[in-house]
């Protein structure tokens with residue numbers, strides 16, 4: 553029996569592969585390397601380069617490797633890009649997921665775990681959100697993910713498959729053992745961009761919007777360490793295997809930080825007072841996105857261990873420096 557990890561060459565997926573391999577699971581990674589790296593895949597995993605929406609390929613892999621579960625990370629992830637190129641998101645997130653789920657159902661896959669996002673909530677005005685909060689995604693990215701959530705619910709009602717939807721809040725940091733991290737050179741994520749700026753790879757960082765209705769006027773997010781996020785996946789898998797019913801769960805700490813607070817943490821940890829410019833808001837960006845994370849704790853028994861902004865920034869900065877030295 554094996555587990556299929558789509559997007560296992562990417563930032564979060566490569567951490568999942570490490571977790572599963574460390575636990576002695578047989579892992580098959582399916583990734584087309586559009587944003588991932590083959591070197592990021594742990595050597596204990598089997599790597600197949602291909603598209604997660606290729607039904608025939610997925611069917612072949614399920615049969616060949618006796619796959620019983622799928623953890624689906626593959627997708628396109630940049631909120632502002634989804635605003636200018638929505639069809640890319642409906643294709644690579646919604647349609648790709650549809651095909652993958654199709655192949656899964658036909659082959660009798662028992663459990664399916666899906667990477668969803670805080671972006672499905674949009675601006676609720678009621679924070680921190682819980683899983684039953686209203687869903688008003690503000691971007692095509694959020695809508696493309698919500699459609700996949702709906703598909704999974706419909707499919708699980710009609711077929712003998714259970715699913716776990718994990719709605720990630722802002723994922724950051726890297727493996728404390730420095731085996732993998734966020735490696736996309738042109739990533740748009742705040743902590744990554746700030747670390748690159750501290751290392752002199754960018755001239756400055758822009759703060760997108762200083763007039764939000766937040767304590768210091770800049771966007772607030774609930775940053776979660778990737779290792780804690782992956783621990784939630786491992787627990788979810790364990791519970792699904794033990795017969796837990798399908799569930800949708802937020803992955804967040806319940807603590808928001810503003811853009812200015814994050815930038816200050818990166819300046820402090822790097823010791824570099826890099827340049828910061830104030831810029832207009834980015835389209836599709838909500839002011840504040842935080843969640844309680846209570847359901848993950850109660851239902852999965854999840855205990856966050858790296859829930860501290862400085863730990864997140866420290867591991868992100870260490871990985872960024874590692875990448876810089878590696879690429880020299």
Ligand SMILES: NC(=O)c1ccc[n+]([C@@H]2O[C@H](COP(=O)([O-])OP(=O)(O)OC[C@H]3O[C@@H](n4cnc5c(N)ncnc54)[C@H](O)[C@@H]3O)[C@@H](O)[C@H]2O)c1
Pocket residue numbers: 558559560561562563564565582583584585586587588589602603604605624625626627628629644648667668669670719720721722723724736
């Ligand atoms: N990074 C975050 O803060 C965050 C937050 C919420 C949700 N998510 C979700 O988590 C998942 C992983 O995100 P990430 O940050 O690791 O991104 P990433 O870009 O590093 O990883 C995505 C991986 O999927 C692969 N991929 C993309 N489309 C594919 C396809 N059609 N077939 C096969 N492989 C494909 C890429 O090559 C890459 O390796 C995504 O679904 C994303 O929406 C991420």
Ligand SMILES: O=c1ccn([C@@H]2O[C@H](COP(=O)(O)OP(=O)(O)O[C@H]3O[C@H](CO)[C@@H](O)[C@H](O)[C@H]3O)[C@@H](O)[C@H]2O)c(=O)[nH]1
Pocket residue numbers: 629630631668669670671720721722723740741742743745757758759760761770771772773811834837841
């Ligand atoms: O150079 C930058 C980059 C970001 N920001 C701000 O920082 C905050 C966080 O932005 P970013 O790191 O780009 O994350 P989000 O746009 O919140 O989206 C991330 O977090 C979502 C979950 O909340 C995921 O679904 C997305 O895939 C992921 O990109 C926002 O207020 C941005 O406006 C800046 O001010 N300057």
